[in-house]
Amino acid sequence: MSTIDSASVKAVFEQRSMYDAVVDGDYMFHVEINAAFGEWARAFGRPLRIVDLGCGDSGVAARGFTDAEVASYVGVDLAESSIAEARRSTAAWSDRVELICGDLLDALQQLPAGSANVVLASYSLHHFSTAEKQTLLAEIARVLEPNGALLWVDAVRRNDESRDEYIAALTSEVMDSWTALTIDERERACEHIRTADFPETEAWMMEAIAAAGFKVEKTLFREELFRGWELRKRQR
Numbered sequence: 090m091s092t093i094d095s096a097s098v099k100a101v102f103e104q105r106s107m108y109d110a111v112v113d114g115d116y117m118f119h120v121e122i123n124a125a126f127g128e129w130a131r132a133f134g135r136p137l138r139i140v141d142l143g144c145g146d147s148g149v150a151a152r153g154f155t156d157a158e159v160a161s162y163v164g165v166d167l168a169e170s171s172i173a174e175a176r177r178s179t180a181a182w183s184d185r186v187e188l189i190c191g192d193l194l195d196a197l198q199q200l201p202a203g204s205a206n207v208v209l210a211s212y213s214l215h216h217f218s219t220a221e222k223q224t225l226l227a228e229i230a231r232v233l234e235p236n237g238a239l240l241w242v243d244a245v246r247r248n249d250e251s252r253d254e255y256i257a258a259l260t261s262e263v264m265d266s267w268t269a270l271t272i273d274e275r276e277r278a279c280e281h282i283r284t285a286d287f288p289e290t291e292a293w294m295m296e297a298i299a300a301a302g303f304k305v306e307k308t309l310f311r312e313e314l315f316r317g318w319e320l321r322k323r324q325r
């Protein structure tokens with residue numbers, strides 16, 4: 090179980106309207122992510138066995154993999170309202186879907202080794218401590234088959250940027266630019282960021298990725314505050 094206050098994280102995401110407005114406003118580059126995931130799936134060219142960590146409403150998987158063959162989909166999220174929405178988003182994959190309402194590290198540890206060929210971690214791992222992220226990466230490597238892919242999208246600090254500096258930059262951006270959210274929603278988003286976001290530097294992420302047995306295959310997108318990569322589990 091995450092050591093971060095998961096009850097407060099859950100409370101934020103149970104009220105879906107705020108994060109829905111973030112996605113609809115494309116403030117965290119979901120349009121780019123959906124396109125990158127779709128392109129990735131076409132190039133991968135095999136039926137997907139997906140594990141989606143912090144799946145939310147499964148919109149990223151459902152939109153990114155509309156044209157892909159999905160052999161199995163396991164989505165995990167803390168928020169019951171997100172899981173209910175995820176059930177609707179993934180209806181086309183019917184009996185190949187398993188949705189788990191709970192902590193993603195606990196769920197990951199229960200999954201069999203080699204049971205996935207793609208793990209999605211889209212804006213969920215920054216809610217874990219540094220040590221937990223290392224455990225998560227090792228568990229993701231265990232659950233992936235050799236040459237399987239981790240699509241990791243997250244809040245990322247510049248190498249010379251402290252957490253406080255990153256939080257100041259992101260909360261300014263939210264208050265100034267995320268205008269599809271009400272002022273109250275923007276303030277709640279900032280409070281959530283201050284208490285529950287623990288982004289790492291890109292240098293730390295690259296080291297942790299290599300230590301867990303992954304290599305960077307491709308940069309999916311790169312923005313000032315958010316980035317995404319396709320990582321491949323090395324064949325041993």
Ligand SMILES: C[S@@+](CC[C@H](N)C(=O)[O-])C[C@H]1O[C@@H](n2cnc3c(N)ncnc32)[C@H](O)[C@@H]1O
Pocket residue numbers: 091095098099102112142143144145146149165166167168171191192193194210211212213216
């Ligand atoms: C910023 S949203 C991202 C949702 C979606 N993956 C996306 O990219 O839009 C983070 C999600 O992670 C979930 N989450 C955060 N911590 C979690 C944990 N410890 N276990 C399971 N889900 C978690 C939240 O409930 C929320 O739905």
